[in-house]
Amino acid sequence: MLDPEITKCWDDKLRANRKKAIMNLRKNNLKFWFSKEKEDLATIIRGIKEKSTRELKNLVPIAIKNLKKNGFKVHYAGDIDEVKNILLGLVKGSRLVCKSKSVVMRELRVSETLQKHGIRVVETDIGDRLLQLEGGTPSHQHHPSAHLTLRDIRSLLETENEQLPEHADVLAGKISDTVRKHILNCDWGIVGCNAISADEGSLFTVENEGNIRWLTTIPKKLMVVTSIDKIVKSYYEAMMVCYATGYFAMSKLTTYIDVITGPSKSGDIQMKFSYGVYGPREIHVILVDNGRMNCIEKGFGELLYCINCSACLDICPVYEEVGESFGVKHALARGLMLTAWLEGLEAIGDKLGMCLTCNLCFSICPSKINTGKLLPEFRRRIVNGSA
Numbered sequence: 001m002l003d004p005e006i007t008k009c010w011d012d013k014l015r016a017n018r019k020k021a022i023m024n025l026r027k028n029n030l031k032f033w034f035s036k037e038k039e040d041l042a043t044i045i046r047g048i049k050e051k052s053t054r055e056l057k058n059l060v061p062i063a064i065k066n067l068k069k070n071g072f073k074v075h076y077a078g079d080i081d082e083v084k085n086i087l088l089g090l091v092k093g094s095r096l097v098c099k100s101k102s103v104v105m106r107e108l109r110v111s112e113t114l115q116k117h118g119i120r121v122v123e124t125d126i127g128d129r130l131l132q133l134e135g136g137t138p139s140h141q142h143h144p145s146a147h148l149t150l151r152d153i154r155s156l157l158e159t160e161n162e163q164l165p166e167h168a169d170v171l172a173g174k175i176s177d178t179v180r181k182h183i184l185n186c187d188w189g190i191v192g193c194n195a196i197s198a199d200e201g202s203l204f205t206v207e208n209e210g211n212i213r214w215l216t217t218i219p220k221k222l223m224v225v226t227s228i229d230k231i232v233k234s235y236y237e238a239m240m241v242c243y244a245t246g247y248f249a250m251s252k253l254t255t256y257i258d259v260i261t262g263p264s265k266s267g268d269i270q271m272k273f274s275y276g277v278y279g280p281r282e283i284h285v286i287l288v289d290n291g292r293m294n295c296i297e298k299g300f301g302e303l304l305y306c307i308n309c310s311a312c313l314d315i316c317p318v319y320e321e322v323g324e325s326f327g328v329k330h331a332l333a334r335g336l337m338l339t340a341w342l343e344g345l346e347a348i349g350d351k352l353g354m355c356l357t358c359n360l361c362f363s364i365c366p367s368k369i370n371t372g373k374l375l376p377e378f379r380r381r382i383v384n385g386s387a
């Protein structure tokens, strides 16, 4: 009998609309994925990630020192329990938190922890917000609401006093109007980040919607929850990671790449810095290991080269059929192996058996993560009891 989680993701509507979304993404991206330009960019990204993972032990203290020098309050968390303690300590007494989409925050169950402790969480990414209103299952990691039709969305947003047209711009505008009001009134903005440059102590974010820009500038207090594998050495390397993320996701630049190098400040009054001018005065960074160093030490550091571009999700034949159930917190065979290193083998059950080892994911990955090579070695470790 099929796992109920898989059956849920196989719901006819969910599956049909996920396939439609994936077909569109493939159509738009295929030319780039198999171009010389892609190969050249992937060579650069693979080099950056290989080097930064190899040197991560040294880069972590450099990043922490330089982030602190820039005025960030840095909290290092070894595991998920430490993250919870830091998180709950920071938000104590808060009512409302607005957050962005982040794979690391999903791994760490940030929304669930906050809600369990009575704090209201408003998702600001349009897809995540729709899913929050629907209370449904995501149809795709990066396009969680791909299964909702215009009619579905309209009925989620309409009230007795307000009729809405089935028009994407109007419906997206309706959501962002409400979310903006929440951001203006929230106690904390919480975001993830795409890269950290150790030498400069800067945080880099990539997005299209502009919700991250709002979250990193409007609330008085900002929290960045991220993991150590986001650290690279230089500003240039971090910028290349951000550039590649957009290109591999959509064959073009993302609308926004933002760099944050400390709290907002002005030196215009008496030539002394005043902090928290237009942006937040307080920025806390929770930097998480949660098993990553162990993964590197066990010889599986390549799993951490991922820049979360989502290209592999849009080419994997299994993900096309079963979506998010092909993964636990992190998607596909790479994600399952990673989760096993982070949380133990029992966390992934027998889901690795879903992988066809076709290695299509490797063929387009900007970090050239070779699932076809890693998986047999991982299985060998399971058999000899060292995974």
Ligand code: SF4
Residues within 6 Å of the ligand: 248, 305, 306, 307, 308, 309, 310, 311, 312, 313, 334, 361, 364, 365, 366, 367, 368, 369
């Ligand atoms: S593993 Fe997938 S999401 Fe990660 S970098 Fe490679 S293609 Fe992108």
Ligand code: SF4
Residues within 6 Å of the ligand: 315, 316, 317, 318, 319, 332, 333, 334, 354, 355, 356, 357, 358, 359, 360, 361, 362, 371, 372
């Ligand atoms: S190797 Fe596995 S994870 Fe990669 S594309 Fe094929 S089925 Fe998907």
